[in-house]
Amino acid sequence: MEFKVSELEREPIDFDLELAPGAIDLGEEAEQVGPLATAGRAEVLHEHRGPRDIVADILLKGSFAGKFQVPCARCVEPVEIPLSAEFDLIFRPSEADSEPLERSITAPETEIGYYQGDGLLLEDVLREQVLLSLPVRTLCKPDCKGLCPRCGANRNLQPCSCDEGPNDPRWEALTDLRSRIKS
Ligand SMILES: [Zn+2]
Numbered sequence: 001m002e003f004k005v006s007e008l009e010r011e012p013i014d015f016d017l018e019l020a021p022g023a024i025d026l027g028e029e030a031e032q033v034g035p036l037a038t039a040g041r042a043e044v045l046h047e048h049r050g051p052r053d054i055v056a057d058i059l060l061k062g063s064f065a066g067k068f069q070v071p072c073a074r075c076v077e078p079v080e081i082p083l084s085a086e087f088d089l090i091f092r093p094s095e096a097d098s099e100p101l102e103r104s105i106t107a108p109e110t111e112i113g114y115y116q117g118d119g120l121l122l123e124d125v126l127r128e129q130v131l132l133s134l135p136v137r138t139l140c141k142p143d144c145k146g147l148c149p150r151c152g153a154n155r156n157l158q159p160c161s162c163d164e165g166p167n168d169p170r171w172e173a174l175t176d177l178r179s180r181i182k183s
């Protein structure tokens with residue numbers, strides 16, 4: 001869904017829709033595995049920078065909720081997580097701030113995004129908002145055993161042969177050294 005400034009100039013647009021699974025491409029970090037519900041309102045805000053210098057910003061306020069899949073931080077098996085968040089964003093035309101010294105920023109800079117041409121794609125905004133709301137680290141279960149650093153086997157499924165043998169403190173010291181070298 002695209003919000004065009006020319007349309008928003010006439011009236012704000014309220015949206016309430018459901019995007020099919022996979023509609024938002026999140027790259028390597030996550031996958032949208034369920035429908036993504038999103039609702040909100042888009043409108044234009046005119047920034048009067050001078051008598052002839054009026055910048056048309058797009059205000060976008062809303063929320064999303066959906067189901068996503070991310071790799072477990074230890075064993076990289078996919079883990080399903082529900083995510084939802086609210087957003088309240090300002091987008092300026094990308095050419096409006098080409099002169100950094102002329103910037104007149106009232107809101108904290110981090111809240112300001114930019115739109116190209118004459119509009120903004122809701123999907124692009126959602127992609128960014130979903131990525132921002134992803135947890136830093138997700139585990140498939142609190143005690144996930146992870147992958148064997150030596151043979152790469154998933155140790156939740158079966159103990160690998162690397163684990164065999166007595167626990168000799170000298171070997172442990174070596175293992176410790178190896179993991180330090182690897183990391
Ligand atoms: Zn895991």
Ligand SMILES: [Zn+2]
Pocket residue numbers: 148149150151152153160161162163
């Ligand atoms: Zn192993």
